[in-house]
Amino acid sequence: xxxxxxxxxxxxxxxxxxxxxxxxxxxxxxxxxxxxxxxxxxxxxxxxxxxxxxxxxxxxxxxxxxxxxxxxxxxxxxxxxxxxxxxxxxxxxxxxxxxxxxxxxxxxxxxxxxxxxxxxxxxxxxxxxxxxxxxxxxxxxxxxxxxxxxxxxxxxxxxxxxxxxxxxxxxxxxxxxxxxxxxxxxxxxxxxxxxxxxxxxxxxxxxxxxxxxxxxxxxxxxxxxxxxxxxxxxxxxxxxxxxxxxxxxxxxxxxxxxxxxxxxxxxxxxxxxxxxxxxxxxxxxxxxxxxxxxxxxxxxxxxxxxxx
Numbered sequence: 001x002x003x004x005x006x007x008x009x010x011x012x013x014x015x016x017x018x019x020x021x022x023x024x025x026x027x028x029x030x031x032x033x034x035x036x037x038x039x040x041x042x043x044x045x046x047x048x049x050x051x052x053x054x055x056x057x058x059x060x061x062x063x064x065x066x067x068x069x070x071x072x073x074x075x076x077x078x079x080x081x082x083x084x085x086x087x088x089x090x091x092x093x094x095x096x097x098x099x100x101x102x103x104x105x106x107x108x109x110x111x112x113x114x115x116x117x118x119x120x121x122x123x124x125x126x127x128x129x130x131x132x133x134x135x136x137x138x139x140x141x142x143x144x145x146x147x148x149x150x151x152x153x154x155x156x157x158x159x160x161x162x163x164x165x166x167x168x169x170x171x172x173x174x175x176x177x178x179x180x181x182x183x184x185x186x187x188x189x190x191x192x193x194x195x196x197x198x199x200x201x202x203x204x205x206x207x208x209x210x211x212x213x214x215x216x217x218x219x220x221x222x223x224x225x226x227x228x229x230x231x232x233x234x235x236x237x238x239x240x241x242x243x244x245x246x247x248x249x250x251x252x253x254x255x256x257x258x259x260x261x262x263x264x265x266x267x268x269x270x271x272x273x274x275x276x277x278x279x280x281x282x283x284x285x286x287x288x289x290x291x292x293x294x295x296x297x298x299x300x301x302x303x304x305x306x307x308x
Contacts, residue, residue: 033299034296034299034300037295037298037299038292038295038296038299041295041298043291043294043295044291044292044294044295046288046291047287047288047289047290047291047292047295048288048292050284050285050287050288050291051285051288051289051292053284054105054109054281054284054285054288055109057102057105057106058102058105058106058108058109058110059106060102061102061103061105061106064102065096065098065099065102065103066085066086066087066096066098066099067095067096067099068099069095069096069099069100069102069103069104069253069254069255070095070253070255071095071096071099072093072094072095073090073094073095073096074093074094075094076090076094077090077091077092077093077094078090078091078092078267078270078271078274079094080273081097081273081277086098088101088273088277089271089273089274090274091260091263091264091274092263092264092267092271092274097260097273097274097277097278098277099255100255100260100278101255101257101260101277101278101281103254103255104255104256104257104259104260104278104281105257105281105285107167107240107250107254107255107256107257108237108240108241108256108257108282108285109237109285110167110171111167111170111171111174111236111237111240111249111250112174112232112233112234112236112237112240113233114168114171114172114175115171115172115174115175115178115232115233115236115239116175116178116229116232116233116236117175118171118172118175118176118178118179119175119176119178119179119181119182119229119232120182120225120229122175122176122179122182123178123179123180123181123182123183123185123186124182124186124218124221124225126140126179126183126186127182127183127184127185127186127187127189127190127221128186128187128190128213128217128218128221129213130144130183130187130190131186131187131188131189131190131191131194131217132190132194132209132212132213132217133209137187140183140187141187144180144183144184147179147180148180148181148184152177152178152235152239153239153242155176155177156173156174156177156239156242156243157173157242157243157246157248159172159173159176159177160173160243160248160249161248165243165247165248165249165250165251166249166250166251167249167250167254170239170240170243170244170248170249170250171236171240173243174235174236174239174240174243175236177239178232178235178236181228181232182225182228182232185224185225185228186221186224186225188224189220189221189224190213190217190221193216193217193220193221194217196220198216199212199216199217202215202216223300226296226300227293227296227297227300230289230290230292230293230296231289231290231293233289234285234286234287234288234289234290234293237282237285237286237289238282238286240256240257240258241256241257241258241261241282242258243258244256244257244258244259244262245258245259245261245262246258246262247262257278257279257281257282260274260275260278261275261278261279264278
């Protein structure tokens with residue numbers, strides 16, 4: 001998933017390389033071109049529409065949900081989808097599936113966003129340090145390799161079991177489990193960027209390492225960070241559903257897509273819709289982010305964009 005970013009070294013009137021304080025010498029991808037690419041790619045546009053619907057549903061859940069997510073109707077269990085007052089039917093306790101889905105999507109997006117922020121905030125600096133300072137590369141890379149030896153869900157489940165079940169702990173567990181992948185992606189980009197002439201010129205001008213990383217290396221790695229964030233988000237949403245399904249994530253009575261699946265599994269042969277709709281919601285969220293992520297990768301890669 002390495003992103004190729006065209007870079008140029010500016011020269012002063014006398015032919016010397018520009019001073020390190022002049023900012024990163026990057027031929028940045030115009031935002032308009034990225035937006036145009038997303039809007040002109042059918043799959044990307046489909047992903048954007050999916051995400052727009054899902055995000056709006058989650059944000060507006062307190063206002064558009066027909067009922068409170070924990071409200072029960074003991075006289076109306078297992079109502080069929082399309083029943084008056086229950087658009088998507090009800091579960092075994094007579095709770096409105098549509099209302100619980102809206103709040104469940106809200107919880108899933110919250111956990112996913114927190115996990116992405118944690119992975120980016122922790123993984124990006126460590127990846128930059130490992131790629132730029134060789135004396136830090138060995139310990140950070142070895143620790144990353146050891147962590148990546150464990151499957152993502154196994155690591156997330158272990159961390160969640162240790163920290164205890166809650167929304168915050170689930171987000172932290174999923175974010176920490178994604179940090180090694182972010183470190184590896186950023187490290188690879190840093191190793192590539194540090195060999196460019198503008199970085200070598202900054203080193204020759206005796207610029208400090210942190211200044212070079214902040215002004216020259218990091219801006220060239222942002223494309224990879226953005227694309228990796230779009231990959232982490234659906235994985236975190238799916239991971240939250242798994243943790244909640246196992247009882248290690250969000251706890252009842254707070255609604256979650258994973259909790260809805262766990263509650264509905266024993267009634268699958270009788271009433272499949274309490275499990276069908278939250279399952280479809282997870283698919284839509286993950287598919288939307290994956291489609292947009294693939295399109296962003298192509299749009300932020302000039303070599304790919306030039307071929308199209």
